[in-house]
Amino acid sequence: MSTPDSHRDVDEIAFQDRMPGNHCFGCGAGNRDGLRIKSFWSGEAESVCRFRPQAHQAAGPRSVLNGGIIATVIDCHAVCTAIADAYRREGRRLGEGALIWYVTGSLRVDYRRPTPIDRDVEVRARIVESDARKTWLECEVGSNGEVCAEARVLAVRVDPAALEHDGVLAAEPG
Numbered sequence: 001m002s003t004p005d006s007h008r009d010v011d012e013i014a015f016q017d018r019m020p021g022n023h024c025f026g027c028g029a030g031n032r033d034g035l036r037i038k039s040f041w042s043g044e045a046e047s048v049c050r051f052r053p054q055a056h057q058a059a060g061p062r063s064v065l066n067g068g069i070i071a072t073v074i075d076c077h078a079v080c081t082a083i084a085d086a087y088r089r090e091g092r093r094l095g096e097g098a099l100i101w102y103v104t105g106s107l108r109v110d111y112r113r114p115t116p117i118d119r120d121v122e123v124r125a126r127i128v129e130s131d132a133r134k135t136w137l138e139c140e141v142g143s144n145g146e147v148c149a150e151a152r153v154l155a156v157r158v159d160p161a162a163l164e165h166d167g168v169l170a171a172e173p174g
Contacts, residue, residue, distance in 0.1 A: 014038035015047070015080045018095035026076035037073055037123075039080045045127040047084070049077040053117045065115040073123055074139050074151045075107050081125040082135035082155035089130070101163065105134065105154035115141065115148040125153070133157045 016027045016038060025034040035051070042048040051073055059066045082102045087094045115121060121143050128136045134156055141149040 015084045026072040027080050037076055039077050047081040047125045049123040051121045058117055065117045070149055071109050075104055077123045078125045078137045078139055078153035079155045099160045101160045102155040102157050105156040107153050109149055109151045111149045113148050115143050
């Protein structure tokens with residue numbers, strides 16, 4: 001197993017920026033219209049994502065972040081954390097060698113209080129358990145020092161070839 005120091009440069013570059021072919025709405029660096037969240041290690045089994053909501057992501061009240069956006073940020077941050085962890089467990093830098101890909105197996109979000117839209121939102125993911133195929137994570141969404149949502153995510157490793165279309169994983173639109 002690698003140590004955090006052996007992958008120091010990964011800690012300084014967002015997980016998503018080392019994931020080739022990722023065009024996800026929430027976390028894809030290649031999706032110009034997406035949220036483009038950025039996740040980083042914050043300890044051995046914890047990662048952090050800081051996200052600045054935009055006015056068009058409001059719920060009914062304009063001062064509150066939409067719950068679907070919250071769920072998307074949790075989902076993407078947790079799955080990217082599972083991917084980064086799998087590379088780390090294999091002693092590789094994120095994006096190095098054969099592609100590792102995870103998808104959402106389960107996502108449960110408990111909303112605790114409205115999340116303000118006019119300030120940064122922080123999402124923390126903690127790896128609770130992992131094996132060769134599955135990673136279970138617990139997440140917390142906070143803003144202004146208060147917990148706004150909590151979640152449990154199951155990320156499942158899949159064969160990237162199963163996600164290919166015409167031999168390309170997440171191809172650029174034509």
